[in-house]
Amino acid sequence: MPRQLHLNVNILNAGVFGGSWRFPGTDPLSSYRIEHYTDIAKKAERARLDAVFLADGPSLDPSVKHRTGNNFEPTTVLARIAAQTERIGLIGTLSSSYHDAGELARRLGDLDHVSGGRVGWNVVTTAGAVAARNFGRDREPEHSSRYQRAAAFTEQVVRAWSERTRYSSPQGRPVVVQAGGSRDGRELASRVAEVVFSADQDLDRARAFRAEIRAGAARHGRDPGAVVVLPGLSTVVGSTVAEANARRELLDELLPDAYGRGRLAGQLGISLDGLSDDEPIPRDLLVPPDEAGGSQTFYRVVKDIIDRENPTLGALLKRLSGGGGHRIVTGTPEQIADDIETWFRAGAADGFNVMPDVLPSGFDDFAGQVVPELRRRGLFRTDYEDTTLRGHLGLPVPRIVPVPEEVTAR
């Protein structure tokens, strides 16, 4: 069977861009309605995607002043989706910094059982002081200690799943996904991740990242072929190039400036107050990644753009359009399929975590026009051949080592 693409849809708000919620015909409050998620999930299942993906931050982001938020707790949404679907995978982001391992293992283990083996857990350590304050802490834990905790935490959760003597699932246990591409993040991914949600703007860097993660998995005695690397991909689909570009330009205009500046300031760990849109960010303002706080992945992605293109602040804000720094592809279905095929065949990706520009309309375009084009090229499944998330992703079912009777009897 030739290597096949893996595609998830990341149901982010009313779309990935800072101005998506303002796009004509879009319900700005859609992310507060459960049908927004279940409707997209059913469409994703009809398109035979691998999974729906829910990002999450365990706090109300202050940027909600400028952009409606993603607000429902992921397992709550995924349980509702599970009840209304049969095959689509269900991947939720839950922070290793702000949960209890035993409780999380039970919650996701049970959801995996009742959904027939369709759950994936995206492990994040969660950057930023807002989430820390939400849990009564003065400031966010140090980056390295966040990852030390994440490693121990993930081990505890996977062990708890392995010791479940009842209510397991056809896929053995949930799939472990990981997002965070700093050095510590890549080490965690090499040790535990079966799927890696990455962020890269450049094909060669993405190919090197995937090779590094797979080599790291082998170093930890794992099968490198059992690690699926899915970069984020923001899509803007038009029936013509002109239509796609016009859609993207409108989204850039709709970006609340305060939101775009706030997001970029957070990624770089600096204040942009008083800086002109017409000048590049002064170099002496920039701080090293360790001082920036936040995600070192997105810091690097943005800093690479600054170093390569030396954009004015206004051009950089447009380039990112309020997204985190994931690659944005704008074009016809054929052009987007070309881009996906190029990265896939180059070994830069095993597929993508797709983030449509506007939801649901942008996903309708992707599922209705890009997926059939990928299918026509023989790159994507025509039908599900399995019932579990592991099956869709081509991942092995882990050997469950039952806990000896005398231990469970305690």
Ligand SMILES: Cc1cc2nc3c(=O)[nH]c(=O)nc-3n(C[C@H](O)[C@H](O)[C@H](O)COP(=O)(O)O)c2cc1C
């Ligand atoms: C592609 C990607 C997606 C992420 N999604 C989330 C998320 O949904 N919620 C969250 O709290 N952190 C998210 N993060 C950041 C993670 O929390 C990460 O563990 C840490 O804070 C920053 O990781 P890094 O320094 O390794 O980039 C994401 C990071 C990346 C690279």
